[in-house]
Structures are given as structure tokens and as C-alpha cells.
Amino acid sequence: MNLPNLITLVRFVFIPLYLFVFFSDLPGHMYWAVGIILLAGLTDVLDGYLARKTKQITQLGIMLDPLADKLMMIAIFLSLLISGKISFWAAFAIFFRDFTMIVCSAIFHFRGKKTVPANIFGKLTTVLFYLTLFLLLFDLPNAETFLWSVIVLSYITSLIYMLQLKTVNGRMMQ
Template identity: 70%
Template sequence: MNLPNLLTLIRFIMVPLYLYVFFSDLLPPQVRMFWAMGIILFAGATDIADGYLARRNRQVTQLGTMLDPLADKLMIIAVFASLLISGKIGLWAAIAIVFRDVAMIICSIIFHLRGKKTVPANIFGKITTVFYYIALFLLMFDFSLAESFLWFVIGLSYFTSIVYMFQIKGINERWM
């Protein structure tokens, strides 16, 4: 196992850790949000680090290409589920986010099981991820524009998904 894939596996562990901190009654709400946001940011930093290290050290693997976005999607689903349960976002926003991410996970698994190639994150995916982090911060700390900004990011994430589907289709047609 290479270091980038190990960092990805650490992100899988951060999902239940985030949920524990977010819902813990051991800390006051603002302190919980601070620590929960810290876990999200740490997960984001490991995501950046694993991608950088994989490319720099030529350790990009098909397994890493599949697990990396899966770790991201699981964290996003956990975070937005916690925001829904806590009343910080509405049901429709949660459904839109979770539907898109679950669909992306299922499609990635299907492509992988059929021996199809997947594509690494592109610039739209990276921008969408940064905007999701901004939306999370705004939501967790109850900023007034948070939900409007979230809907903008949801729209961007669907656009990004369409771009990925075209890229995946293109790369697999070339290799057939």
C-alpha cells in the first residue's frame, strides 16, 4: 500500500469520527462545530496531499482513483446528513446532495467492476469541492447566506457530474 492510498484510508476513518464529534453532548455547540469543521478541513488536507503525492511520486493507481472520490463522497454524505438531522439544511437540499453523490458512487463501482477506466478529479471537481467546504463553514456557523450559497454549489456539482460522465465515456471509447 502506498502513502497516497493510506491517506485515503485515513479519510474513511474520519467519517465516523466527524459524526461522533458533531453529535457529541460532551462539548458546547460552538466548540463541537469548531472541532467538526476541523475534522472536515483535515480530511480536505489529506485529500489534497494524497493527490499531490500520488502524482509527484507516480503512484496513481486505479484503486486510488476509485477510493479517493468514494472517501470524499462518504464524508460529504455524512456531513450533509448531520446538517439535515440538526436542522441546518432542508430535506430537499440533502436529497439533492445525497442523490448526486450516491449516483456517482454507484456509477464508479459499476465502471470499475466492468473494467472501465475512471477519470481523476478535474478542475470543475476541485472548484466544486472548495465551494462545498465554504458552504459547510457557512452552514455550520449559521451565516445568513448559507443555504442560498449551498444551492449554487449543488447546481455546480450536477454540472461537474455531467462533465465527468462525458470524460469517462470519452476515455473508455478510446480504449476499446
């Protein structure tokens, strides 16, 4: 287990911690929840940077990194749905996309197929989802409209990712 993968594993701990804080009665709990989200985002950047810098990119890391991202996003959007900050349909669109991506990636991995690291569109989508989260968490105007535009972008990004998977694995078959 290398350091970048260990940092990725720590990100999984932030998921229940975020949920506990979000739904707690702690003073300033929303600020603490945002702090946990930021910490998860920073460790995401750190593990990617370290993996590239030290040439420790592994298939395990390629699979776990987006899984940690997606599970954190699912937890956050679930909390927003339960608290009434987003509509059922917005949550459904996000959950459906993320669940499908997790299942497809797992199938590819366990069948011995290559997975591909996040591309620039995936990274941009993640950044925009984080921006959307802050708009939603603090009930800022037009937050749900912005959310829907990011959801559309996320589906386009997923299509690009699937095409990359097909290309990489198509080459492996030849």
C-alpha cells in the first residue's frame, strides 16, 4: 500500500464524518460540514499529486480515487435531499449517474479490463459540483439551476469516460 492510496482510503472516513456533522446540532455544523468537504477535496488533490510526482499510480488507486469521490458526492447529495435543499429529481439524476459509473468501473476492474484515470472534464465536473455544493449548503440564489447545468455536464463527461474505456480496452483485445 503506497502513500497516495493510503490517503485515498482516509477519504472514505470523511463520508460518515460528514454525515454525522451535517445532521448534528453542533454549533456551526454547516461550516464544519463544509470544512470536511474541503478537507476531502484537498486530500483528493494531494493523493493525485503524490501518485503522479512519485510515479506511484496504481490500478487500485485508479479505481479507489473516483470511488471515494463518488461516494462522498452521493453522501453529500443525499444529505441535501433529506434536508430539502435539492429536489428528488436532481438527486435521482446524480445518484443514477454515480451508481452507474461505480458499477461499470467495478465490472471493468473485476473482469481484468483496464480503467482510465479521470480526465480534464471529470476534474472540471468535480470542481463545479463542489462549487454547487457550497451554493446549495448556504441556500444561495440560483443554486439548483446551476446544479442542473452541472448535472448535464456530468452526463457528457460520463459519456466521454465510457468512450475512453472502450478505446483503451478495444486496444487490449487486439
